[in-house]
Amino acid sequence: MLSYQCHDCAQTHGLHEGVWRCPCGGAFDLAGAPSFASFEGVDSSQWSLWRYRHALPSVGEGDHGSQVTLGEGCTPVVRTGEGVLVKLDFAMPTLSFKDRGSALLVSAAKGLGVKHLVADSSGNAGTSIAAYAASAGIHAEVFVPSSTSPGKVAQLDAYGAHVCVVEGTRAETAQAAIARVTQSGAFYASHVYSPFFHHGVKTFAFECFEQLDGTLPNAILLPAGNGTLLIGASIGFNELAAAGLVRQVPRLYAIQADRCAPLASARGVAVGESAKTEAEGIAIAEPPRLAQMLEVVDASGGDVLTVSEGEIQRARSDLLRLGLYVEPTAAVAYAAIERLGKDRPESILVPLTGAGLKSPAKAPL
Amino acid sequence: MLSYQCHDCAQTHGLHEGVWRCPCGGAFDLAGAPSFASFEGVDSSQWSLWRYRHALPSVGEGDHGSQVTLGEGCTPVVRTGEGVLVKLDFAMPTLSFKDRGSALLVSAAKGLGVKHLVADSSGNAGTSIAAYAASAGIHAEVFVPSSTSPGKVAQLDAYGAHVCVVEGTRAETAQAAIARVTQSGAFYASHVYSPFFHHGVKTFAFECFEQLDGTLPNAILLPAGNGTLLIGASIGFNELAAAGLVRQVPRLYAIQADRCAPLASARGVAVGESAKTEAEGIAIAEPPRLAQMLEVVDASGGDVLTVSEGEIQRARSDLLRLGLYVEPTAAVAYAAIERLGKDRPESILVPLTGAGLKSPAKAPL
Numbered sequence: 001m002l003s004y005q006c007h008d009c010a011q012t013h014g015l016h017e018g019v020w021r022c023p024c025g026g027a028f029d030l031a032g033a034p035s036f037a038s039f040e041g042v043d044s045s046q047w048s049l050w051r052y053r054h055a056l057p058s059v060g061e062g063d064h065g066s067q068v069t070l071g072e073g074c075t076p077v078v079r080t081g082e083g084v085l086v087k088l089d090f091a092m093p094t095l096s097f098k099d100r101g102s103a104l105l106v107s108a109a110k111g112l113g114v115k116h117l118v119a120d121s122s123g124n125a126g127t128s129i130a131a132y133a134a135s136a137g138i139h140a141e142v143f144v145p146s147s148t149s150p151g152k153v154a155q156l157d158a159y160g161a162h163v164c165v166v167e168g169t170r171a172e173t174a175q176a177a178i179a180r181v182t183q184s185g186a187f188y189a190s191h192v193y194s195p196f197f198h199h200g201v202k203t204f205a206f207e208c209f210e211q212l213d214g215t216l217p218n219a220i221l222l223p224a225g226n227g228t229l230l231i232g233a234s235i236g237f238n239e240l241a242a243a244g245l246v247r248q249v250p251r252l253y254a255i256q257a258d259r260c261a262p263l264a265s266a267r268g269v270a271v272g273e274s275a276k277t278e279a280e281g282i283a284i285a286e287p288p289r290l291a292q293m294l295e296v297v298d299a300s301g302g303d304v305l306t307v308s309e310g311e312i313q314r315a316r317s318d319l320l321r322l323g324l325y326v327e328p329t330a331a332v333a334y335a336a337i338e339r340l341g342k343d344r345p346e347s348i349l350v351p352l353t354g355a356g357l358k359s360p361a362k363a364p365l
Numbered sequence: 366m367l368s369y370q371c372h373d374c375a376q377t378h379g380l381h382e383g384v385w386r387c388p389c390g391g392a393f394d395l396a397g398a399p400s401f402a403s404f405e406g407v408d409s410s411q412w413s414l415w416r417y418r419h420a421l422p423s424v425g426e427g428d429h430g431s432q433v434t435l436g437e438g439c440t441p442v443v444r445t446g447e448g449v450l451v452k453l454d455f456a457m458p459t460l461s462f463k464d465r466g467s468a469l470l471v472s473a474a475k476g477l478g479v480k481h482l483v484a485d486s487s488g489n490a491g492t493s494i495a496a497y498a499a500s501a502g503i504h505a506e507v508f509v510p511s512s513t514s515p516g517k518v519a520q521l522d523a524y525g526a527h528v529c530v531v532e533g534t535r536a537e538t539a540q541a542a543i544a545r546v547t548q549s550g551a552f553y554a555s556h557v558y559s560p561f562f563h564h565g566v567k568t569f570a571f572e573c574f575e576q577l578d579g580t581l582p583n584a585i586l587l588p589a590g591n592g593t594l595l596i597g598a599s600i601g602f603n604e605l606a607a608a609g610l611v612r613q614v615p616r617l618y619a620i621q622a623d624r625c626a627p628l629a630s631a632r633g634v635a636v637g638e639s640a641k642t643e644a645e646g647i648a649i650a651e652p653p654r655l656a657q658m659l660e661v662v663d664a665s666g667g668d669v670l671t672v673s674e675g676e677i678q679r680a681r682s683d684l685l686r687l688g689l690y691v692e693p694t695a696a697v698a699y700a701a702i703e704r705l706g707k708d709r710p711e712s713i714l715v716p717l718t719g720a721g722l723k724s725p726a727k728a729p730l
Contacts, residue, residue: 047440047441047576070689071441076412095722130688135687154722160686211410213410321499323495356520356523357723
C-alpha cells in the first residue's frame with residue numbers, strides 16, 4: 001500500500017488526503033513503493049522506462065494502475081572521450097529528462113482521479129508535465145518565471161496548458177502556484193515535492209546499469225537545481241545496491257553554476273556573486289530539498305562543484321564539436337569534468353538533460 | 366564487396382571512384398550490402414540502430430568499418446487511437462529521423478577517408494549530416510534554401526558547419542551544392558543520392574518489426590519529399606520479407622502537401638495550386654528519385670495521397686492534444702489518416718519525423 005512519508009519527521013499520509021507536503025514542512029518520500037529486485041522482472045520488449053514497470057509505483061484500477069506514456073526513456077549512451085560517457089537524456093518526447101518523472105507523476109494523478117493540476121517550473125518540468133497532462137486529458141495550469149526561454153513557453157502553450165508568467169523569482173513562481181492550489185483545490189503536480197516524480201527519474205539508474213552491462217561508472221556528474229535527477233538517480237542506484245546487483249553506488253556529484261550555488265553556500269564554500277546564469281534550468285536559489293540533496297551526495301561519496309559561465313559555454317562548444325547540441329543547463333555537468341582534477345575517477349557518466357533548441361543562447365565555437 | 370549500382374541502367378561503380386550518380390543520370394542503389402537474415406544477429410545490448418549492425422553496410426578497416434554514432438535509433442512507438450500507432454522518430458540526437466541515414470552515410474564517408482563533405486537540404490538532413498560530420502571530424506559545407514526555418518539554420522550553425530544560404534528553390538540549392546562538389550572535389554554527402562543513407566533509414570523497418578513483436582501494421586503513412594524514409598523503409602521491409610520473417614510488406618502510403626505534390630501530379634491527379642507549404646521538409650518539387658518512389662508505393666500496394674494546409678494544421682493540433690509536439694512536416698502523414706476513408710486498413714503506423722521546436726509555425730488548438 002503506497003503512502004506519502006515525510007522525509008523529515010517520518011509521519012505518513014494517504015495519497016487521497018490531498019496533501020502535497022507534511023504539516024511539519026517536510027517533503028515527502030514514497031513509502032511502500034516497489035523496488036528493483038532482479039533483472040528477471042524487466043520487460044525488454046518495452047522500449048521505454050515501462051520496461052521497469054515491476055519496480056514502479058502505480059495508482060488506480062487494474063494490475064498496473066493508470067499509465068500515461070509518450071514513450072519516454074531508453075535513451076542512448078555514447079562515449080565522448082577517454083573514460084567519459086554521456087547519456088542523451090534529451091532524446092525524449094518533450095526533449096528533456098523530465099519526461100521520466102512526468103510520466104509517473106501524471107500516471108499517479110490520473111489514477112487518483114485528478115481533472116485539474118497546477119505545476120510550476122523554470123521551464124522543462126512544466127513543459128513535460130503539460131504534455132503528459134494533455135495526453136491524460138487533465139487540465140494543466142503551469143506557472144513559470146518571466147525569465148523562462150521563449151522556446152519553452154512556446155512549447156508549453158502548444159501543449160494547451162494555461163501558462164501563468166510570474167514577474168518574479170523562481171521561488172515567487174512556486175509561491176504563486178501554491179496559492180493557486182490552495183485556492184482552487186487542484187492537484188499540485190510538483191516535480192520538486194511529489195515523490196512520484198523521483199520514482200520516474202530513478203529509471204535513469206536502471207538504464208545505466210542495463211546499458212553498461214552491469215558495470216556502473218565510478219562517478220556521475222549531475223546538474224542540480226531542485227535535485228530531481230540527483231535524488232531520483234540516487235533512489236535507483238540504491239535499489240540496485242539493496243538488491244545486491246551492484247557493489248557500490250557511483251559517486252554522485254551535484255553541479256551548479258557559480259552564479260546560483262546554494263549547495264556550495266550551504267557547505268560554506270564562497271562562490272561568485274549571485275547573478276543571472278545561462279543555466280536557467282538549475283537557477284534555483286532556495287531548493288526545498290536542499291538538505292536531502294546534500295545527504296544524497298555525501299552518502300555516495302560524491303561532492304558539490306560549481307562552474308563559471310565561461311566554463312558552461314566552453315563545455316557547450318566542446319559538445320557541439322562532437323555533434324551534440326544541448327541547452328546551457330545541460331552543459332553544466334559536462335563542464336565540471338575539468339574541475340575533478342587529479343582526483344578524477346576512472347569512468348564518468350554525464351547526462352545531457354535538455355535539447356539545444358530549448359534555449360536561444362548561442363554557443364560560440 | 367560493396368559497390369554502387371545504378372537504379373536505372375544497373376551499371377556498377379566502385380565506392381572509391383568518387384562518383385555520386387551514374388553517368389546515365391540514374392541514382393545509385395548499393396550492391397553487395399548485407400541484409401537482415403535473422404533475429405539471432407540482433408545485438409540487443411545496443412540501444413541504437415547499431416543493434417542491427419549485422420545487416421548494415423560498412424566501409425573501412427576493422428570488422429565493422431568506421432562507425433560514427435551519436436546513439437540514433439530505438440525510438441518509441443505509442444498508440445494514439447483505435448488501430449493507430451505513432452513512432453516518435455524525432456527522439457533522436459538531432460531531433461529528426463534523418464539521424465538514421467546520417468549515421469550510415471557519415472560512417473561510410475569516414476571509412477572512405479573523406480575530410481570535407483558537401484550536403485544540401487531543406488533543413489533536417491543537413492542539420493543531421495552536420496552533426497555527424499562534426500562527430501567524425503569531417504569539415505561540412507551545407508547548402509540550404511533561404512526558406513529554411515531559423516531554428517534549423519541555428520542548429521546547423523551551432524554544429525560548426527559552413528552554412529551556404531541559397532536565394533532560390535530547393536532544386537537550385539542542390540545545383541549550387543553539386544557545383545561546389547565539382548569545383549572542390551569534396552565528397553557529396555547527399556541524403557537523396559547516397560544509398561548509404563537509405564541503408565541507415567531501413568532500420569526504421571527493423572525496429573517496427575522488433576517492437577511490435579513481429580506483427581507489422583497493415584499500412585504505414587510516410588511524409589514524402591525526396592523519399593528517403595519511403596525508400597529506406599521499403600528496403601528494410603523487403604529484407605524482412607526476403608528472410609521469410611514477414612509474409613507481407615505493409616502498404617506504404619506516400620503523403621505530400623497539396624501545394625507541392627509531384628507524386629500525385631505524376632499520377633495525373635489534379636492538385637491545388639503550387640505554393641509555399643508549412644511542410645517545408647517535403648517541399649520538393651522535383652525529387653530526383655520520383656520514379657523509384659512510385660515503384661516502392663506500387664510494389665507495396667500502397668498509394669499516393671495529398672493533404673491541405675488546413676488538414677496539416679489540424680493534425681498538428683490533434684497531436685498536441687495528445688502531448689506530441691511535432692513540426693508541420695511531421696504532421697502531414699498523420700493528417701492523411703482521415704483521407705483513407707472506408708478503405709482504411711485495420712492497423713496504421715505513422716512516423717513522427719521531426720520535433721516541434723524545429724519549426725516556428727504555431728499550431729492553433
